[in-house]
Amino acid sequence: MSYKLYGAPGTASMCVHWMLLELGIPFEFVSLDFEKGDQKKSGYLRINPTGHVPALVMDGIAYGEAAALLMMLAERHPDAKLAPAIGAADRALYLQWMMYLANTLMPAFRLWFYSDEGAGPQNVEATKAQARIRIEKVWDRMDALLCDERPYMMGAHLTAVDFLAGMLTRWSRDMPKTAADWPYIKRYAGRVRSLPSYRATHEREGLTGWI
Ligand SMILES: N[C@@H](CCC(=O)N[C@@H](CS)C(=O)NCC(=O)O)C(=O)O
Known part of the structure; x- marks a missing residue:
């Protein structure tokens, strides 16, 4: 391959x-x-x-x-084992979160970062305000999932959801409220950021912040 x-x-x-x-x-x-x-x-x-x-x-x-x-x-x-097998008990939750993050959070971030795309350059502030509401609703939902202090989004094991969620939490780092303002996300984000593969990505891409 x-x-x-x-x-x-x-x-x-x-x-x-x-x-x-x-x-x-x-x-x-x-x-x-x-x-x-x-x-x-x-x-x-x-x-x-x-x-x-x-x-x-x-x-x-x-x-x-x-x-x-x-x-x-x-x-x-x-x-x-980065995805539950077809038919496994947690497969449905895995698909739900992949789609939710891709369909809801990613477009909301697109509006936040490319804020003239939503309703033109004259409406940037209103677009950002809407984007922020949508993003923060997702953090509410994600914090509720993580409140049982599960190590990863799907429970005990790292899955594809964590790569998406881990990256997207980082995107909030310069927002008025970051994902780490939600207590269980803060814990989770700390765990994800300590993964050697995360740190290696950070280093290879020359990133700063949120580590
Ligand atoms: N739906 C796409 C969205 C990707 C996307 O918006 N990528 C941004 C960077 S985060 C991009 O390519 N921006 C450059 C541009 O729009 O010109 C995906 O999930 O892959």
């Missing part, structure tokens, strides 16, 4: 980069420069027509969508 990940430091590609490091498998990382608009250049648009990162070329074929890539990697490397 061969892998080539296209990404940019600290962005949605981070969770895929992190899972590849956790899996300990060989891969190539191509860092795109957003300042130069690399993600909108024709060469990259042939790889990911959305003009977004991540894109992962698996055995010569490119795929996008961070959450889907995490699920694909977990399935292609079942020995790592």
Whole structure:
């Protein structure tokens, strides 16, 4: 199996980069420069027509969508047990949280970071206020899941959900309320950040903060 990940430091590609490091498998990382608009250049648009990162070329074929890539990697490397098996008791909860984070939290963050996209540059403040409400509702729900002090989102074991949730909690670090203002998320985020694969991703991407 061969892998080539296209990404940019600290962005949605981070969770895929992190899972590849956790899996300990060989891969190539191509860092795109957003300042130069690399993600909108024709060469990259042939790889990911959305003009977004991540894109992962698996055995010569490119795929996008961070959450889907995490699920694909977990399935292609079942020995790592990063996804509950089909039919396992916690499979439904796993699918629910992957979809919830991808469908609800990621678009809310998109509105927060690309706040002119929602309703134009004249409505940036209102868009950010809406984005913040949506993001904080997810933290409420995530904190309620974690309040039994389970080590990981799905319980005792690290799964693909943690790569997505771990990355997304980091994205709140400069917001008026960070995810770590929720007590059980704070605990959880501390555990996730101490994983060697997380620290290695942080270092390789040259990230600062939230460690
Ligand atoms: N739905 C996509 C969203 C990815 C996304 O929004 N990526 C951002 C970085 S976090 C991006 O590529 N931004 C560059 C741009 O929009 O030009 C996914 O989950 O992969």
